[in-house]
Amino acid sequence: MMYWVAGGFIYRRVDSFFHRLDARVKLLLTSELVALSLLSFSPPELIVTMGTTFAVASLSHTLRRMGKTLAFSAGFAITIFVIDILVGYSIIDALVYSLRFVAIVGSTSIFFLTTSPDELEHVMRWFRLPRDLIFAYVTAVRFVPVLLLDALQIMDAQKSRGLELERGNIFKRVRNFSPVLIPLVVNAVVRSGELAEAMEVRAYGAVEKPTMLYSPLLRTMDKIAAILSITLFLPTLYYFLFLV
């Protein structure tokens, strides 16, 4: 189940036009989709935004994997809908907020599904973010699949000692997870310590400005995609800001 859900956020190498784009262009497109989701205030607008998101996902061959995450996020969307209704929002508003959540999850999912941790690092470096921050963030992203595998192995080990994770009421089930969470957290802490040492012994932080082997350059295709997306986005933005 966990793997199924996280599958919507873990990068996998696929040969598609969208995957080949520069990460900065992918970030631009994703940001535009997120902005459209936030600016949409009626169900038809949101459906158009989501349609665009699905079209991009389809182009990048990630629709199936993104769909898994969306199916899971539907549970949260329903919760948002119910809470909104309970606190007095209209059905339309509640529907908009819950659909907006799904649209945002979908568009961010596309970025993470098509951008490798290395590309992510290039983008962050391009924004001139502090190196330690970039390193910490990229390492965290890179370790998501590792932690996921760890969690699955720990669950197997505990189930083999008679632990029944799905047994009992909701509180009991949450408690059942402590034999999984404790080794997972301990492993993560130990691993981070080992990683820090391994980085230090390989001279991490020895110079203030480390040199790079590759510097990402925007190719013609990237520039065309970026210009095209901005050309389509700006009129839409104008529509949302001044015409609605």
Add this chain to the structure above:
Amino acid sequence: MIEFENVSFKHQNGVTALRNINLKIEKGTLTAIVGENGAGKTTLVRHINGLLKPAEGAVRVFGINTKQQSVAQLSKKVGIAFQNPDNQLFSDTVTNETLFGLKNFGMSEKEQAERLEWALNFFDLARYRDVSPMLLSGGEKKRLCFASVLSWDPDVLILDEPTVGQDYYHKEKITSMIMDLLSKGKTAIIVSHDLEFLWPLQPRTLVMAQGQIIADGAMANVLSDDETIKRANLVRPQLLELAIELHLHPRVLSNVKEAAKLILVRSVGAR
């Protein structure tokens, strides 16, 4: 007792891990599963306690199809000690870690106390009973995993890479534990790369490569075959290598002393 019938299994990432496995393991026997990394050894044993269910075919343990039982139900009969102890230790003390399985299986307090004492003493862990498992050394953690599984006395014990991180003394201890279990009629299955450790035990040996069992039989016979060794990327135990070089029957040399005696006799004879 354990039966694999035309079992195939594919991982979520699409990799086929087992291809048409047919296998029978009898009660009270010792079986070793060897092969290179990714050969399907761990996937195979995970089918025995139901952690994985076959995509095709059937796995039966004590005549029961594993698809019809939960992991917890099967685990009472089939104990698995996993390769990485850090993936299972979580309790505040060694005592509580050992008791975890016993409590899950609903054993009485008296039974829990008895089994706890046996397991801690057998694995040299009694002096650490109030210590956090996280503070133990790698080898001690591994022994704690064995203790916490053997404590509920399963009929079948599966050890995944039991000798990793163990010194000579504790490898001997594991050997004696296995012999002890076999003498009680238990069944043991060892997944290991450590052929030197397995050699004195002379188990039935299954050699796996690319999700298939490519050889099955007495260890000496299986590992004497050059083709099997090549296909599974194995390195023969040194005593077996020596026996082959000396043109002896592969099972003649079971320990270094015997080998030395034989070489001495031959060299005296040659003079």
